[in-house]
Amino acid sequence: MTRPLDLPTSFADRVCVTDPDIIDPYCNDWTGRVIGTTDLLLRPGTHHEVAQLVQAARQHRATLLVQGGNTSLAGGSVPLAHEILLTTERLDTIAVDPASMTATVGAGVTLARLQSEIARYGFSFGVDIASRGSATLGGMTATNAGGIHVLRYGPMADNVVNLSCVFGDGSTIERRDTLLKDATGPSLQRLLIGSEGIFGVITSVTLRLQATSQHRSVAITPLESIDEGVAISTLLRGKLASVNAIEYLGPEAIALSPSNPPWERGAGGALLIEVLETTSSLVDTLDNLSLDREWVLADTTQAIHGLWSWREDIAMWVARVGKPLKLDLAVPINRIGDLYRQAQMVAQDARIQCVCFGHLGDGNLHINLVGDDHSLETSSRAIYQAAVDLGGTISAEHGIGTLKKGVLPLMRSASERHRLSQLIELFNPGRVVNPNVMLDPSQGGGYERS
Numbered sequence: 485m486t487r488p489l490d491l492p493t494s495f496a497d498r499v500c501v502t503d504p505d506i507i508d509p510y511c512n513d514w515t516g517r518v519i520g521t522t523d524l525l526l527r528p529g530t531h532h533e534v535a536q537l538v539q540a541a542r543q544h545r546a547t548l549l550v551q552g553g554n555t556s557l558a559g560g561s562v563p564l565a566h567e568i569l570l571t572t573e574r575l576d577t578i579a580v581d582p583a584s585m586t587a588t589v590g591a592g593v594t595l596a597r598l599q600s601e602i603a604r605y606g607f608s609f610g611v612d613i614a615s616r617g618s619a620t621l622g623g624m625t626a627t628n629a630g631g632i633h634v635l636r637y638g639p640m641a642d643n644v645v646n647l648s649c650v651f652g653d654g655s656t657i658e659r660r661d662t663l664l665k666d667a668t669g670p671s672l673q674r675l676l677i678g679s680e681g682i683f684g685v686i687t688s689v690t691l692r693l694q695a696t697s698q699h700r701s702v703a704i705t706p707l708e709s710i711d712e713g714v715a716i717s718t719l720l721r722g723k724l725a726s727v728n729a730i731e732y733l734g735p736e737a738i739a740l741s742p743s744n745p746p747w748e749r750g751a752g753g754a755l756l757i758e759v760l761e762t763t764s765s766l767v768d769t770l771d772n773l774s775l776d777r778e779w780v781l782a783d784t785t786q787a788i789h790g791l792w793s794w795r796e797d798i799a800m801w802v803a804r805v806g807k808p809l810k811l812d813l814a815v816p817i818n819r820i821g822d823l824y825r826q827a828q829m830v831a832q833d834a835r836i837q838c839v840c841f842g843h844l845g846d847g848n849l850h851i852n853l854v855g856d857d858h859s860l861e862t863s864s865r866a867i868y869q870a871a872v873d874l875g876g877t878i879s880a881e882h883g884i885g886t887l888k889k890g891v892l893p894l895m896r897s898a899s900e901r902h903r904l905s906q907l908i909e910l911f912n913p914g915r916v917v918n919p920n921v922m923l924d925p926s927q928g929g930g931y932e933r934s
């Protein structure tokens with residue numbers, strides 16, 4: 485049973501929702517695998533209201549779980565421990581500052597809304613992810629989201645100028661200035677980037693924007709093997725300054741498409757590249773690099789969208805097969821073929837489905853496993869271990885959430901986890917905000933980093 489907050493009536497009327505029919509959809513995650521429950525949904529509309537709610541939660545010994553767009557693939561956005569759910573959806577202001585090329589946005593603004601708002605100024609935002617219609621800038625900051633343009637612009641950490649937050653102890657920082665430089669000591673706000681809400685609630689973020697490039701082209705080429713994709717990626721990145729994205733589509737992912745691709749299928753799947761130049765100059769470059777291969781090219785907005793949908797729709801096709809367990813691994817790029825093959829072997833042995841795609845240019849492979857729960861559990865452990873043994877990470881961009889807490893010790897030593905729990909105690913004593921995310925209070929067990 486969720487603890488009540490006993491708020492003044494007019495405030496409660498404005499922010500509290502108790503109707504289960506409204507609350508229920510907020511409790512299911514995007515994959516349908518993780519289902520939480522709560523009796524109370526809070527919808528604050530300002531930084532001040534968030535601060536009031538955190539204070540009330542402290543007073544009543546209640547716990548809060550913050551939710552942005554609920555697109556977490558790590559089980560971090562739904563209330564699994566009966567927390568009160570605090571959605572940021574009403575923190576929805578956008579202020580663009582053309583002079584500094586920044587935008588200060590409420591935590592609940594979706595990426596798609598930001599993109600359309602700043603397009604009016606001729607600007608774009610460096611981080612782009614397929615869940616843009618729902619994912620919020622607060623959630624993306626909290627998870628240090630990466631996405632398709634990390635090669636060029638880095639993850640959220642490289643694109644956040646400043647932020648406002650309410651820490652779990654009730655203290656707040658409000659920074660809406662647009663300074664691109666500020667050397668006044670360590671930034672406490674930066675601690676919140678990638679923190680998945682364990683220190684508190686991000687209420688707004690100021691983001692660095694880019695001038696939109698005049699030209700953009702996309703090309704796809706079939707592969708005989710994923711290693712061939714790595715070789716092409718290495719060549720392109722070393723020679724072509726305008727590379728914007730290098731993405732991988734596994735053969736088993738393409739096979740899930742309801743239609744035939746506009747390229748000859750290759751045994752190793754396909755490679756998608758996006759560059760910020762015209763198609764004719766891209767063709768010249770590919771010729772000069774003696775990349776003697778077939779490319780399907782696109783330069784109009786519609787055609788570019790068409791080619792990208794082959795990559796971005798894979799998650800939807802996988803969801804039609806079953807409720808996937810999503811692993812989000814990164815390894816040094818020259819080991820990505822090894823990771824791919826090991827994952828397929830593990831899945832084959834366990835007789836489960838394994839569908840791979842991802843951001844090949846940054847060595848980030850999304851491995852989607854579909855099968856019975858027991859096989860998923862044992863196979864995922866083997867694949868996490870394989871990634872770490874290859875010099876990689878158990879989470880490249882989705883975060884730890886609740887699903888990967890047990891494997892965090894593969895990446896973070898006991899001493900690092902202890903330091904992290906001390907920081908949580910400092911900023912969010914008693915773990916009022918996001919008590920169940922990233923680290924259990926009694927973290928132990930799991931697998932120790934050797």
Ligand SMILES: Cc1cc2nc3c(=O)[nH]c(=O)nc-3n(C[C@H](O)[C@H](O)[C@H](O)COP(=O)(O)OP(=O)(O)OC[C@H]3O[C@@H](n4cnc5c(N)ncnc54)[C@H](O)[C@@H]3O)c2cc1C
Binds near residue numbers: 552557561799
């Ligand atoms: C189809 C699809 C494609 C995706 N592609 C990518 C991709 O390419 N790259 C990538 O990085 N991710 C990707 N994701 C994962 C997901 O979209 C990102 O993790 C995103 O950043 C989550 O944003 P959100 O607003 O939905 O946050 P939520 O899912 O609501 O929350 C995520 C976590 O952040 C915390 N949180 C949310 N808002 C706040 C806040 N204001 N303050 C403090 N904590 C907060 C939550 O408690 C939770 O732990 C994809 C997801 C889907 C479904």
